[in-house]
Amino acid sequence: MRIGQLARSVGVDTQTIRFYEREGLLPPPDRQDNGYRIYTERHVERLAFIRRCRILELSLAEIHELQRYQGAPHQPCRAINTLLDDHIAQVRSQITDLQVLEKQLVSLRASCNDDREIEACGVLDGLSEGSMQ
Amino acid sequence: MRIGQLARSVGVDTQTIRFYEREGLLPPPDRQDNGYRIYTERHVERLAFIRRCRILELSLAEIHELQRYQGAPHQPCRAINTLLDDHIAQVRSQITDLQVLEKQLVSLRASCNDDREIEACGVLDGLSEGSMQ
DNA sequence: TTAAAACCATATAGCCACTATAAGGTCAAT
DNA sequence: ATTGACCTTATAGTGGCTATATGGTTTTAA
Structure with missing residues (x-):
């Protein structure tokens, strides 16, 4: 073909x-x-x-x-299993990293509502201030 | 500086x-x-x-x-909030994708133990067969 | 029979957010 | 006078494709 x-x-x-x-x-x-x-x-x-x-x-x-x-x-196939174990560990660590990230983002988002002026936007403020860590 | x-x-x-x-x-x-x-x-x-x-x-x-x-x-700062909301949605969808992936990997890993020959490795078999989807 | 459509080939650049390397100029201290 | 730390630009590499350009081949339909 x-x-x-x-x-x-x-x-x-x-x-x-x-x-x-x-x-x-x-x-x-x-x-x-x-x-x-x-x-x-x-x-x-x-x-x-x-x-x-x-x-x-x-x-x-x-x-x-x-x-x-x-x-x-x-x-022996141990190396294959190890490769997969390492990959699983990597995926899990990606997941926990993203979960931390999600929390940070949600908390930032909670600092504002719509209908403010940009000047007073809690989100932009959170990003501008060093309060983030 | x-x-x-x-x-x-x-x-x-x-x-x-x-x-x-x-x-x-x-x-x-x-x-x-x-x-x-x-x-x-x-x-x-x-x-x-x-x-x-x-x-x-x-x-x-x-x-x-x-x-x-x-x-x-x-x-108005609505666009900023929307940008963040979209980003949060994206992060969440990444998380769920990775969770699905993790399950698939764990189930594949469960199909083998160490101490087999590669020929009989459940992991390699799972990857070779179309049983995965 | 010819013209268009669909297929094949290679080579090269772009995506993202950097990071690394090369080749060289500037400045302070030893 | 030379070392070392700093600065400059330009270019290529990362991963896993995807897109584009340019051109040859085959198949199909008018």
Whole structure:
């Protein structure tokens, strides 16, 4: 199949496919005489794997690492679990950071109501004063 | 004061200050005969304002908008409150997205324990199979 | 048969908010 | 005279794409 069909069947842009190839995440496929890339079922699976990882917000570097593990099927899989644990920890810390942020924003917002003049705006005042920390 | 002192007093890199100037967030200061930038107390306040906004993860575009409002002190401040409300909504949606993500990751992680071979790794399997959605 | 539409190719720039590097000028102290 | 700390500009890199420009190829419809 050609790049457009691969793109449609996995749900990505053709540009993204070429980008993954350049980044070494997708093996370079054979070419037709006219230079068009020809993909196989393996490429579909490989691309779908990448996409599933990306949905989970794994970085391209982490995906690369996972692909290396796939090449050594008889190694212990602890490193994979560790990679995932680290990623989960990262997501959790992002969540708590954002929750702190949300509280700060809500408290700032509470310092104003609509229908004031900008001069008297509690929000702008909160941002201008060093009272924020 | 020169750029280094401004940077130290607000806690940013000198590069960042020049970057804000290029982006139009910080007004271009006067220069000494040798070309060095000379800053005033106003610049300190202005830079600190930017930094407080950035801590709250407001974008440079949003900060720009806030600065425009500061120039019109007798306009109603509703637009400012709306800007903040939108930002809060955005942060909240990021949080819920990340919470969904965390659940998916934890459930994937639960499909494996350490001490398997990569071939049998539940995590890698979950990523390879289309069972994820 | 020809012309348009749809597809493919490469190369390059843009997004965001910086951060890093290179290459050099200025100034005070030793 | 030289070291070191400071300043200057210009340019490239980060991540993961996405957009644009420019041009070749194939398919489809008039």
